[in-house]
Amino acid sequence: MRISVIGCGYLGAVHAACMAELGHDVVGIDVDERKIAELQAGRGPFFEPGLPEVLTRAQATGRLRFSTDLADARDATVHFVAVGTPQTKGSFNADLTYVNAAVDGLLPHLKSGDLVVGKSTVPVGTAARLAGVIEAAGSGATLAWNPEFLREGFAVKDTLTPDRFVYGVSGGEQTDEGAKAAAILDEIYAKALATGTPRIVTDYATAELVKVSANAFLATKISFINAMAEVAEATGADVTQLADAIGHDARIGRKFLNAGLGFGGGCLPKDIRAFRARGDELGLTDTLSFLGEVDAINLRRRERVVTLTRELVGDLQGATIGVLGLAFKPNSDDVRDSPALDVVQKLQAAGATVVAFDPEANETAQRSVPGLTTAASAAEAYSGADAVLVLTEWQEFRDLDPATVAAAVNHKRVVDGRNCLDAAAWRAAGFEVRGLGRP
Template sequence: MRLSVIGCGYLGAVHAAAMASIGHDVVGIDVDENKIASLSTGEAPFFEPGLQEILAAGIASGRLQFTTDMAEAAGAQVHFVGVGTPQQKDGYAADLTYVNAAVDALLPHLSEGDIVAGKSTVPVGTAASLTPRVEAAGATLVWNPEFLREGFAVQDTIDPDRLVAGVPFHAGVATEAGARAAEILREVYHPSVAKGTPFIVTDLATAELVKVAANAFLATKISFINAMAEIAEVTGADVTTLADAIGHDARIGRRFLGAGIGFGGGCLPKDIRAFSARAEELGRGESVAFLREVDAINLRRRDRAVDLVVAAFGGSVFEKKVTVLGAAFKPHSDDIRDSPALDVAVRLRGLGADVTVTDPEAIENARRIHPQLHYVADRDDALRGADAVIVVTEWDEYRRQLDPAHAASLTRGRIIVDGRNCLDPAAWRAAGWEYYGMGRP
């Protein structure tokens, strides 16, 4: 099948390459000339495990191409729209400028019977507002949300745990055009459908809500355990053991119960804020009012990480050399959007510390946004001469491969703040370190 993917950022580039890898003929379209130039040569413009390989293979096979010319979308049967929906500069609501611009630019190139499939995370009701414009061009609008985990995005696209198709409904059932669109999406995702991946057909509003509801739930679970960490810190309890204990309950589960400095990235923070803003617009702000506290708890944990470092030095980090292990918001990514790691690093720098940041993949991205920080690519070089170390991104290089005794041979001080509760406190203390965890004695 011939497909177009409008928007070749993180979501779009992965989706285009993954669709080509399962046999489709794909054209990716974006207004960013530099990004398109990179993708056209088979070079991924960001780090995502597995993307480089399928991108290069797609280009070499001829099934994948990239362009800035929207006219190249003509002839595709399905057009995926995966542009960004950032938080508005003057509020919490999602900025739909790019979604509207992408759809408007696509309209002249649609043919009768085409499918326009939204993948961007949007406020519920967005599809309803776009539908008349798309239908006027003879096409059908559907919403097909993505559920990608950065670091596992290629796997999640090729082998998802579920597929959701929001299509036009009338009186509780899919319209004729909606049913046809659902069948076409089944063909697009044939390998997954054939192996039994759940394929959920629903109305447009429900499909829009699925993504934001999922992100709101995950954010709530993370902030819940961080709220427990706040209680643990004043009672002497251990939040990690607490999480293990409640995680054995199948109704709760252990995943996303890792207390630490909280979540970041380009999805969870902005999505829960946009969800709150949309609920207010709908007159149901009280229904998701708890998300404001979820956000507040998350931000407080960054404060706590900084406080631990300051307290370890007796109240001041002025002219102390602090090495920050991590810059990306999570491991297996170079994404620094709303990164708790960089937030902590910048705050320590603001308090007068001499801050050195290291990360396996995100240094260049971080340097562009925060040039005031000192960056060192090599982990051991970054540790050399440090008075204190704080782990803020749980890369394997830090949580599994960094030996406490080896680290002690490089640093000047012996203070370790475990912002992700990913280290073994006993092992670090045995090597002579003052270990400080998040919600741990």
Template sequence: MSLRLSVIGTGYLGAVHAAAMAELGHTVVALDVDETKIAELAAGRAPFYEPGLPELLTSALASGRLTFTTDYALASDADVHFVCVGTPQRPGENAADMRYVDSSFEELARHLQGPTLVVGKSTVPVGTASRLEQMLRSKAPGGDQVSLAWNPEFLREGFAVKDTLHPDRLVYGVHPGERGARAKALLDQVYAATIADGTPVVVTDYATAELVKVSANSFLATKISFINAMSEVCEAAGADVVALAEAIGHDDRIGAKFLGAGIGFGGGCLPKDIRAFMARAGELGADQALTFLREVDAINMRRRSRMVDLAREQCDDSFIGKRVAVLGAAFKPDSDDVRDSPALSVAAQVRLQGAHVTVHDPQAIANARRRWPDLDYADSALEAMQGAHVVLHLTEWQEYRDLDPAVAGQVVATRRIIDGRNKLDVHRWTDAGWTLRALGRPTAVAHQA
């Protein structure tokens, strides 16, 4: 059954969700206060890089089921309203900044008409849904006819379209009793095609639903920092963290995913989510439960410093007068997102210590320039490597793995590369005369003819 949906917020989450819901057959009005962003999306242009989204936008717009607007009134008669605005880290604090969520709910409340369901998808501190439900019921005209559900998102950048159309689970946080039953029934209609494909549905209370996303991200962050802690031990012991990860990953209680040692995680979710989780736990008096996340965060940040130290060692212990090539600016491949990017953090630290740094990325250069205008940028990997005394591989784009080490060796000043993601073929590079370092692995020295 086709429903009328509104999507409030057309950032990364909202734009993908709106286009995907239209693809599933619903009529969708997507709303944002940013007129430029709305104009771009209405023309079928995604304001960020996400594989598959341009095609999804084009299809949804052509069907007539998707429209974009800045006017809340045009979204007022929707059966279901999805709130998809961001919750960045509050400046100078660990806690989440709730201004955008609160203002979106308050503005939406003024325009609600008749029986309707409001669904929060943003990642929020536990306790937010109960507070917002009270606000909706007090401020919305006919507030007793308004229901609230919390339906957290689990998008992976680079796979957001797939994760929205074919999620591995759906979580509904609903009010107990009849009101919650009505909310679940409406969400089941929204996701009817997805549920028919066999996607499991977990129905729970507000607080549990709010905790699912931050708990999942905290677990993933812990797993990444665990293998990076083992990387530190491997370096001290002369062991190989890649072989170690392979060995323990065969244990099905552990699994191989997220055991890739390197310079750690970044982006707009994991770092700010674990910090906000710690902050909220402190407010609830449960701060001792999450003290381990402080070390998870510390290990992650330490990896960046270690990469800088390795780069300095490869430059004969001084960056002064040296040229450093950085391959990667996005925090992960298949994305142009540079928020809390480990690659750019390392690049900036190396530059501050005196090196001439040139960065390349297949998709994220424009965003990187805006955030780090003092760095130099190149249009190709080989251009970035021109005259470099050391090359840093910091975002695992496939094109960097496919580089010809022999060709690359012709443009650098010194054939030295540090693999910050442990993804390069060691033998290909050493056979071409390169010395390769990697976090948590013994040095691979150029083969002698």
């Protein structure tokens, strides 16, 4: 099929490349000339494992190209809107400026039978409003909402072989318009559907809620175990063993029960805040008020890491802290709302000298925090440190040899912000070890 993807940020670039990989003819469109130049050269403008290879393969077939001109969407029959919905400055609401602009920009290029497909995460009610905008334009095009469920670091896999498809269509699949939209999406995703991937066809509002409620649930689960970490610290319990024990309960499960520095990135924090703000607009303030505490628990973890560091080091003024990890999660260079980067800034504000290293996020972190001191390696970051902080659980940090680190630091102190180290091995090497929710 002939597809346009509007917005070539994290979501759009991956989606465009993967749609071409599936055999479709795709044009990715974005106003950012630098980003488009990178993509045309087969390079992702961000770190995502597997994306450069998919870009190279797809472009070699001639099925994938990129443009800054929205008019290049006119030859496509399916138009994916994959622009960002950041948090509005000064409030918790989602900023729909880019979504609105993408749809408005598409209107002159739509024709009868075209399908506009929303991928962006939006407040419930947005799709119905945009469907009205498209209908009023009189082109004969229709709208569907097809939320994404990508995990950074696994986005290519999650696009090509997702764990489910959700289609929000006008009136549900029972209507002619809804059935037609679902059939088009079925054709696009035919390869994955052929393997038995679950497919749910529903109305606009439900499709929108699937994404934000899934993120709200995951955020709640993470904050729950971090609340238990606070209890564990007060009682001398071990939150990791606690998570193992309750995780064996099939009703609970072990995933997302890793206590530590908490969640960040471009999705969970802003999505739960936008969901709560939408609840306020719908008169459901009390219903979603628990998300405020989910957010607060998450933010307290960052302060707790600074407190643990101060307990080890004493006065942070003039202390040298080696930080390992800046991205909000491993296998990513994303520092949006990164707990690690937030801790770094808090340490600097307390007077510490911070030398940080991340395998992929040094550059993005420096763009976010000008003047940040980064190292070229983990060894350079921890050399001469008064304390070492592990703030992103990259495998290379998990695999560090404590004896090697011990020979390079000024004082043998480590704060394991992700509970990812073998604490016994580090203590055997002479380190004082502090973790979140661990004795």
